[in-house]
Amino acid sequence: xxxxxxxxxxxxxxxxxxxxxxxxxxxxxxxxxxxxxxxxxxxxxxxxxxxxxxxxxxxxxxxxxxxxxxxxxxxxxxxxxxxxxxxxxxxxxxxxxxxxxxxxxxxxxxxxxxxxxxxxxxxxxxxxxxxxxxxxxxxxxxxxxxxxxxxxxxxxxxxxxxxxxxxxxxxxxxxxxxxxxxxxxxxxxxxxxxxxxxxxxxxxxxxxxxxxxxxxxxxxxxxxxxxxxxxxx
Amino acid sequence: xxxxxxxxxxxxxxxxxxxxxxxxxxxxxxxxxxxxxxxxxxxxxxxxxxxxxxxxxxxxxxxxxxxxxxxxxxxxxxxxxxxxxxxxxxxxxxxxxxxxxxxxxxxxxxxxxxxxxxxxxxxxxxxxxxxxxxxxxx
Amino acid sequence: xxxxxxxxxxxxxxxxxxxxxxxxxxxxxxxxxxxxxxxxxxxxxxxxxxxxxxxxxxxxxxxxxxxxxxxxxxxxxxxxxxxxxxxxxxxxxxxxxxxxxxxxxxxxxxxxxxxxxxxxxxxxxxxxxxxxxxxxxxxxxxxxxxxxxxxxxxxxxxxxxxxxxxxxxxxxxxxxxxxxxxxxxxxxxxxxxxxxxxxxxxxxxxxxxxxxxxxxxxxxxxxxxxxxxxxxxxxxxxxxxxxxxxxxxxxxxxxxxxxxxxxxxxxxxxxxxxxxxxxxxxxxxxxxxxxxxxxxxxxxxxxxxxxxxxxxxxxxxxxxxxxxxxxxxxxxxxxxxxxxxxxxxxxxxxxxxxxxxxxxxxxxxxxxxxxxxxxxxxxxxxxxxxxxxxxxxxxxxxxx
Numbered sequence: 001x002x003x004x005x006x007x008x009x010x011x012x013x014x015x016x017x018x019x020x021x022x023x024x025x026x027x028x029x030x031x032x033x034x035x036x037x038x039x040x041x042x043x044x045x046x047x048x049x050x051x052x053x054x055x056x057x058x059x060x061x062x063x064x065x066x067x068x069x070x071x072x073x074x075x076x077x078x079x080x081x082x083x084x085x086x087x088x089x090x091x092x093x094x095x096x097x098x099x100x101x102x103x104x105x106x107x108x109x110x111x112x113x114x115x116x117x118x119x120x121x122x123x124x125x126x127x128x129x130x131x132x133x134x135x136x137x138x139x140x141x142x143x144x145x146x147x148x149x150x151x152x153x154x155x156x157x158x159x160x161x162x163x164x165x166x167x168x169x170x171x172x173x174x175x176x177x178x179x180x181x182x183x184x185x186x187x188x189x190x191x192x193x194x195x196x197x198x199x200x201x202x203x204x205x206x207x208x209x210x211x212x213x214x215x216x217x218x219x220x221x222x223x224x225x226x227x228x229x230x231x232x233x
Numbered sequence: 234x235x236x237x238x239x240x241x242x243x244x245x246x247x248x249x250x251x252x253x254x255x256x257x258x259x260x261x262x263x264x265x266x267x268x269x270x271x272x273x274x275x276x277x278x279x280x281x282x283x284x285x286x287x288x289x290x291x292x293x294x295x296x297x298x299x300x301x302x303x304x305x306x307x308x309x310x311x312x313x314x315x316x317x318x319x320x321x322x323x324x325x326x327x328x329x330x331x332x333x334x335x336x337x338x339x340x341x342x343x344x345x346x347x348x349x350x351x352x353x354x355x356x357x358x359x360x361x362x363x364x365x366x367x368x369x370x371x
Numbered sequence: 372x373x374x375x376x377x378x379x380x381x382x383x384x385x386x387x388x389x390x391x392x393x394x395x396x397x398x399x400x401x402x403x404x405x406x407x408x409x410x411x412x413x414x415x416x417x418x419x420x421x422x423x424x425x426x427x428x429x430x431x432x433x434x435x436x437x438x439x440x441x442x443x444x445x446x447x448x449x450x451x452x453x454x455x456x457x458x459x460x461x462x463x464x465x466x467x468x469x470x471x472x473x474x475x476x477x478x479x480x481x482x483x484x485x486x487x488x489x490x491x492x493x494x495x496x497x498x499x500x501x502x503x504x505x506x507x508x509x510x511x512x513x514x515x516x517x518x519x520x521x522x523x524x525x526x527x528x529x530x531x532x533x534x535x536x537x538x539x540x541x542x543x544x545x546x547x548x549x550x551x552x553x554x555x556x557x558x559x560x561x562x563x564x565x566x567x568x569x570x571x572x573x574x575x576x577x578x579x580x581x582x583x584x585x586x587x588x589x590x591x592x593x594x595x596x597x598x599x600x601x602x603x604x605x606x607x608x609x610x611x612x613x614x615x616x617x618x619x620x621x622x623x624x625x626x627x628x629x630x631x632x633x634x635x636x637x638x639x640x641x642x643x644x645x646x647x648x649x650x651x652x653x654x655x656x657x658x659x660x661x662x663x664x665x666x667x668x669x670x671x672x673x674x675x676x677x678x679x680x681x682x683x684x685x686x687x688x689x690x691x692x693x694x695x696x697x698x699x700x701x702x703x704x705x706x707x708x709x710x711x712x713x714x715x716x717x718x719x720x721x722x723x724x725x726x727x728x729x730x731x732x733x734x735x736x737x738x739x740x741x742x743x744x745x746x747x748x749x750x751x752x753x754x755x756x757x758x759x760x761x762x763x764x765x766x767x768x769x770x771x
Contacts, residue, residue, distance in 0.1 A: 047764070055673070056764035076678045083676025090767045094671045098384040106372045108675045115372055152675070164767070328534075329490070329556045330525030331448045336718055340711030347707055 001066055001085060001159040001191060003029045003052060008061030010044075010051050021047040022214040024061070029193055031159060034186040034204055037195045039211035045195045046091060048211065049162045052193070053088055054078050065160075083111050087153030087190075089163040094149045095137035101148055102133040109155045116155065123151040126181060143174035150178050154185060161185055163194045167201060179204050238294045240356040241302070244309055245290035247349045251316070251342070252283030259341035261334035262327055272334035275324035279316060279342055286312050286349070293356075299367055303360030310353035316346040374681070378688040389693060392657060395650050396697025396743050397704075402646040404739040405705040406639040408732065409724075412713060413632045416551040416723030417625060420445065423550050425502045426593035427602045430459060430609065430618045438617070441591070442624055444477070447721050448525075448553030450491040452477040454588040459616045463592060466612060468600040473499040476565045477590040478572075480536045480558075490526075491557040492536065494565030502593050503559050506547045515561045521545040525555030525714075534558065537571040551717060551725030594618075628722060635722075647746075654750040658690070662754035669758045670766040679759040686755035687748055694747025695740070702736040 005028070010021040022044035029035055039045045050056045052063060054070045063070050065085075070078060082088070096104055105120045124130045127147035137145060146166060153161060163182060167175040175198065183204045186192040194201060202208060210217040254260075261272040286309055293305040320326055320339040327334050382389045424445075431437050432455040443449040460474050476494030495503050497514055507521065515521070520541045522528050533540045541560065549555060560568075566586070594609070596602050602620060609618035669682055677685075710726060717724035726732065 046767070050764040050767060053674070055767065076680065079673075079676050079678035079681075081676075082674065086676070088674040090671065090674055094667075094674070096668060096671060098381045103372055103380070107377075110372045110374050111676055111681075325527065328527045329448075330527075330714055331553075331556050331718060336712075336715035340708075340715060343711050344707055348704070 001031060003160060003191060004062075004064045004067075005052060005058075006062045006064070008051060008058040008063060010047055010056055011059050020214050022211070022216070025216045026061075027209070027216060029160070029191040031191045032186060032189050033206045034183055034192040034194065036201055036205035036208040037193065037211055037216075038197055038208060040197065043211040044214045045211045046164055048216075049164055049193060049195050053082070053086055053162050083108060084156060085159050087156070087158035087161040089146075089149045089153045089161070089166050091164040091168070093137075093142075093145055095140070095145050097137050100134050100136055101129055101140070104137070104148055105152045105155055108152060112156055119157075120151075120155060123154055127151045127177060143170050146170055147174065147178060150181055154181070159190055161190050161192045163192070163196075165196055165198075166194060167196060167198045172200070175200055240352060240359070241290060241294040241306075244306075244349060244352055244356065245287060245294060247345060247352065248283060248286040248290050248309070248313075251345045251349065252280055252287055254341060254345070255279045255283055255338075259337050261338040262332055270327050270334070272320075272324075272326040272332075272338065275320045275326055275334070276338065278319050278324055282312055282316050282319070286316075299360060300364045303357060303364050306353050306356040306360050310350055310357050313346045313350035313353055317343050317350070375688075378685050378692060381685070382689055382692060388657070388661070392654070392690075392693040392747075393697040393700070395653055395657075396694040396747060397701035399647060399650045399746065400698040400701030400739050400743045401705045402643045403742065404702050404736060405709060406643045407735055407739070408705070408709045408727065409716075410632075410636045410639055411727045411731070411735075412551070412709075412724040413628075413635060413722055415727060416717070416725040417628055417632060419550045419725050420552045420554075420628075420723045421621065421625060423502070423506060423552065423554060424593070424621050425505065425595070426621055427596045428594040428606050428609065428618050429621055429624070430463065430592040430594065430613070430616055431455070431590070433615050433617050438619060438624070441619075442627075443553070443721075444491060445553050445624070446628065446723055447718060448491070448556045450479040450489045452479050452590060454590055455616050457587050457589050459613060460589060460592055462612055463594070463609065466605075466609060468597050468605045468608070469594055470597045471499065471501050471595040472592055473501060474562075474589040474592045475502075476562060476588070478565055478568060480568075490534075490536070491553070492565060492568065493557050493559050494562045495559060496562055501595060503547070506550075507545050515544065515564070517561070517564055517567065518542065519544045519560070520564070521547060521559040523547050523555040523557045523559075524549035526558070537568050537575055539568060539571050549725065550723070551713075552723040631720075631722060651746065651750065654747065655753070658751050658754035662757045665758060666761050666766055670761055670763045673761075673763040674767070682759045683755045686751050686758060690747040690751035691744055694744050698740040698743035701743075702739055706732060706736060 005026055007024045007026050009023045009025070012019045012021060025048065037045050037048065047056060051058050054063070054073075057071060065081065070081070073081065095101075096107065099107065102117075102120060102124065105123060106115060106117065109116045109120065121130065121133070124133055127150060129144060129147060129151065132140065132144065137148070140148065146169075150163070150166060153163070161182065166178050166182065170178065179201055182192050182194065186206070194205075255276055261276040262270040264270075264273075289305050289309050289312070293302055293309065296302060296305070320334070320342050326332070326339060329335070429441070431441055432453050437453050440449075440451040440453060444451045454476075457474075460472070463469065463472055473496055475496075476492075478492040478494065480490040480492055493503075497504075503521065518539060518541045520534065520543050522530075522534070522543045522545075524547055526534075528534050528543050530543050530546055533542050535541070536558070541558075541564070547554075547559070594605075596605050606618045606620050669677075672682060672685075713724050713726050716722075727735070
């Protein structure tokens with residue numbers, strides 16, 4: 001799946017004051033590539049991937065998934081696209097407290113109308129949580145929770161994976177586990193987009209972009225509808 | 234500990250209420266001119282079975298084995314159901330519907346035994362499921 | 372794992388919140404169902420008493436306490452007796468506007484077999500009777516013979532069995548329909564049998580009648596007015612014509628109870644409304660709070676690919692399951708309590724209570740369950756809307 005953002009802008013309104021999160025960003029993601037977007041806190045990178053995943057509507061521009069404009073999809077179609085084709089690892093803790101580790105991982109699969117227990121167990125083993133399959137999230141450490149979120153995002157074998165600060169607060173070992181899994185996904189054909197300010201992630205990236213003050217550095221022409229040029233290639 | 238036995242404790246309290254209540258606040262008609270009324274024997278039967286259920290529920294709380302717990306819960310259920318039929322069906326009460334054994338004793342026994350039976354049937358089902366699971370684990 | 376099991380899993384993992392919501396639904400349904408059943412029972416009891424008496428006017432001996440005795444006998448089943456001269460009946464036959472009249476004797480048994488309790492004995496005239504025989508549940512053939520009796524629905528004596536009254540073995544040949552009134556625990560016999568019992572009581576040294584002979588007395592006379600007659604006027608006409616006796620309009624005997632029915636149904640309605648308002652506030656607060664607490668959970672579900680519809684379904688199912696379980700338990704428990712304790716309540720409050728038929732009760736129960744389900748769904752609708760219209764991007768950006 002190819003994702004193309006054409007000159008998208010997102011503006012928030014805080015007490016009637018317009019705050020620009022980012023402006024006229026054009027970027028494209030190919031399958032099989034791991035793309036890193038870095039930048040300081042508040043630079044707009046989280047908002048960018050939320051917009052790319054369709055959680056925040058873009059005020060301007062178009063986001064195309066294989067040429068399909070997602071702003072034209074209704075809630076059901078967009079949700080279906082997220083369920084089947086997008087794996088999303090949100091910032092912070094995202095485990096569902098009422099479900100066990102295994103149930104958390106199986107939930108997207110159940111939503112898609114299947115229950116792929118064998119693959120779920122394989123993923124659990126890959127992130128090293130197999131002995132915690134029947135534990136509840138409140139029994140897990142921060143690193144374990146992050147690995148759980150990664151495994152859950154992968155259960156439906158999505159063609160696009162968004163990860164927002166997936167290694168935040170993690171020690172080196174846990175970081176490496178999560179990044180390796182994401183890298184494997186890219187190598188097996190998914191488009192992986194990671195937002196991070198963790199320099200340890202750089203070596204896994206095929207492309208790295210930097211975001212600053214709502215602008216994506218590496219743009220050939222920052223205010224034109226052209227594709228971004230990566231800093232590292 | 235408390236969580237596992239919450240139903241057992243509820244059964245114990247209600248069974249004790251049935252036993253104590255049957256000789257105190259919802260007892261059947263009293264003596265009259267030194268003679269017991271017909272309903273007295275129904276009251277005795279309810280008190281006796283009430284004691285048996287109270288002891289079953291107590292064992293249900295104390296014993297650890299989940300299979301035995303489930304079995305005792307089934308015992309509580311069956312005896313509670315049998316209590317429902319004691320007043321007027323198994324042992325006849327006094328002749329008039331307006332008498333205490335009809336207006337107070339019988340309704341109280343039926344309501345308490347029904348609630349006890351409902352609790353025990355839930356307890357039995359949960360207990361059987363749990364026993365089945367722990368056997369699988371072995 | 373199935374998506375439809377998600378609401379159950381959520382409820383099971385929040386046992387205190389779930390139990391609290393179930394208890395609220397239980398209280399709501401118990402208040403509505405119990406209240407309605409009580410009101411209906413009193414209405415039905417009152418109707419059945421009026422129908423059962425079948426008379427427009429009752430003539431009884433003079434004196435306010437006699438009227439109270441009759442009321443106690445009818446409403447509470449307190450056995451009682453009083454007598455007036457038989458000539459009253461003859462005087463009545465001369466009055467215009469009376470379609471039917473029938474005299475009855477009242478007598479109280481000293482003891483009856485094992486259970487030493489007093490039984491109300493009512494002697495009626497089979498020729499003129501219009502208040503007893505129409506209510507026979509188990510029909511007997513032909514006429515009541517001497518020492519044959521008909522028993523009220525509240526007596527355990529079965530048809531074909533005997534009851535010992537003043538040492539006389541009386542055979543039960545019929546049983547009456549239940550009324551929910553004091554008449555349920557009475558025994559009915561012919562005048563001839565009653566006179567025999569009065570004589571038997573005298574032999575046992577229990578003098579029911581000291582001066583008069585049972586041949587010359589009656590306890591009350593039941594009167595049915597001509598169609599279209601003014602009953603109030605007829606009552607005062609009878610009162611003017613009689614000495615040592617009073618005519619009472621049947622309906623006036625029941626006005627007290629009818630007034631209480633009015634007060635009772637008003638207070639039950641008010642109480643039910645208060646319980647419902649309180650429950651509605653608690654339910655709304657509970658759902659509102661849970662909507663606030665669960666924002667992040669639902670934002671995560673959105674990232675997994677849950678649509679707004681599927682999220683609403685989760686919230687609504689959770690509320691329907693708790694409201695349904697609570698309402699069902701409430702209706703069953705209240706139904707059982709009402710059914711079992713109705714006669715105790717009737718006795719304590721001196722009101723004629725007759726439970727509605729099983730069919731009517733079930734319809735009421737189903738209606739109450741339906742309304743509680745709707746209330747639960749409505750209370751959760753607001754929280755469903757809030758949770759499905761969360762700004763997923765904003766919540767995710769805010770992190771934990």
